[in-house]
Amino acid sequence: MKKRIFMFIDLASSTAIAEEIGDIRFHSFLNDFFFDATPPIVECKGEIYKYVGDEIIVSWTMKRGTRDNNCIDCYFQIAERIQQRRGYYNDKYGTAPSFSAGIHSGSVVIGEMGDYKREVAFLGDVVNTASRIQTECKARSRSLIISAELKDELSPESERDYVFESLGSIALRGKKQEIRLYSVARKNII
Numbered sequence: 001m002k003k004r005i006f007m008f009i010d011l012a013s014s015t016a017i018a019e020e021i022g023d024i025r026f027h028s029f030l031n032d033f034f035f036d037a038t039p040p041i042v043e044c045k046g047e048i049y050k051y052v053g054d055e056i057i058v059s060w061t062m063k064r065g066t067r068d069n070n071c072i073d074c075y076f077q078i079a080e081r082i083q084q085r086r087g088y089y090n091d092k093y094g095t096a097p098s099f100s101a102g103i104h105s106g107s108v109v110i111g112e113m114g115d116y117k118r119e120v121a122f123l124g125d126v127v128n129t130a131s132r133i134q135t136e137c138k139a140r141s142r143s144l145i146i147s148a149e150l151k152d153e154l155s156p157e158s159e160r161d162y163v164f165e166s167l168g169s170i171a172l173r174g175k176k177q178e179i180r181l182y183s184v185a186r187k188n189i190i
Helices: 014-021 023-043 062-084 086-093 125-139 148-153
Strands: 002-011 047-052 055-061 099-113 119-123 144-147 162-170 179-186
Touching: 002 023, 002 062, 002 125, 014 023, 023 047, 023 055, 023 062, 023 086, 055 062, 062 086, 062 099, 062 144, 062 148, 062 179, 099 125, 099 148, 125 144, 125 179, 144 148, 148 179
Parallel strands: 099 144
Antiparallel strands: 002 055, 002 099, 047 055, 099 119, 144 179, 162 179
């Protein structure tokens, strides 16, 4: 068992966008989004675990993810990159990506799975919980939500750069125990 951080990044309105621009152009749109998200992920020491449809699952070791608040900063760096390229997306597709993310930390089992098609898999409640946290973004009109477990792992200096708003204890779909959640916003530093 290893302790890791997982971030689920989900593209908003992907079904409507695909319907509007067609499957081939949507593939290109999604690929452009994934390409634009990659440099911030690498810069913030994250590892792209998987692409699942219109989602990117990013993982960090605890040390890399909490150092300099990399796991949170990653979200904001991707948002900045997409904002910088908004004109490109609007010109090419008639719309620009918007997305939300959920982040959680905890213990996982890491192991190789499969026979014909092998892959390294992360198994554990933390992965499912991170996904469920991401789904709370839409329900709560927030773009980034993290668990209290992750917040407790961050350095006290994180309060200098970010605003953490308690959303209380939430019963996530499919989970018996409630989990404390926080939305995160970047402080306006002048």
